[in-house]
Amino acid sequence: ETGVTQTPRHLVMGMTNKKSLKCEQHLGHNAMYWYKQSAKKPLELMFVYSLEERVENNSVPSRFSPECPNSSHLFLHLHTLQPEDSALYLCASSQVTGERCQPQHFGDGTRLSIL
Amino acid sequence: AQRVTQPEKLLSVFKGAPVELKCNYSYSGSPELFWYVQYSRQRLQLLLRHISRESIKGFTADLNKGETSFHLKKPFAQEEDSAMYYCALSGLGTDKLIFGTGTRLQVFP
Numbered sequence: 417e418t419g420v421t422q423t424p425r426h427l428v429m430g431m432t433n434k435k436s437l438k439c440e441q442h443l444g445h446n447a448m449y450w451y452k453q454s455a456k457k458p459l460e461l462m463f464v465y466s467l468e469e470r471v472e473n474n475s476v477p478s479r480f481s482p483e484c485p486n487s488s489h490l491f492l493h494l495h496t497l498q499p500e501d502s503a504l505y506l507c508a509s510s511q512v513t514g515e516r517c518q519p520q521h522f523g524d525g526t527r528l529s530i531l
Numbered sequence: 532a533q534r535v536t537q538p539e540k541l542l543s544v545f546k547g548a549p550v551e552l553k554c555n556y557s558y559s560g561s562p563e564l565f566w567y568v569q570y571s572r573q574r575l576q577l578l579l580r581h582i583s584r585e586s587i588k589g590f591t592a593d594l595n596k597g598e599t600s601f602h603l604k605k606p607f608a609q610e611e612d613s614a615m616y617y618c619a620l621s622g623l624g625t626d627k628l629i630f631g632t633g634t635r636l637q638v639f640p
Contacts, residue, residue: 420574447626458535459617459630472627506575510626517563517621519577520628 422523439507537631554618564601
């Protein structure tokens, strides 16, 4: 499989549950990103991992915990989420060169609903 | 503050009409601008970037630093252009993208 793959596509969970979102990229990129897309809001960057190190954390609540075990995989661990966390969570990857910003390749997203 | 503004949520035109999707940005340094597109039931993908100066699917966008704009234009819209269009900004040397809220383009036959 090529590109950026996200699983699951849909997730419904209660506020006390613990779940994880998974992202895998088959493009040989060295940077991966988590975004949150809520209705009527811009796509919000949550975390950036470059060369497996977290280089950006955009003031995301600690109930979201990212993990990047290698350059091809990215996880978003969720626990005690709130109803306002219901959104589409998008993963992206790119090749960081240190020069110009390279295009990001997106997955299909995980639609998360918090009951 | 870094910000991307797309003032139109929805733009509806008839096939063959010219299209201009507006994008204004706020950035203190030297920005890189992008247009991303999401067709129905497809994932978000890059349409074009200002440094490439290309025309992709008939679309062009010129960076106007004086007006801090990066409007997306196409002289003759096609039905298959119907999609959600997002303008995005990155600072030179960074890989962090800041997105606008998007504009839905509807092209009627």
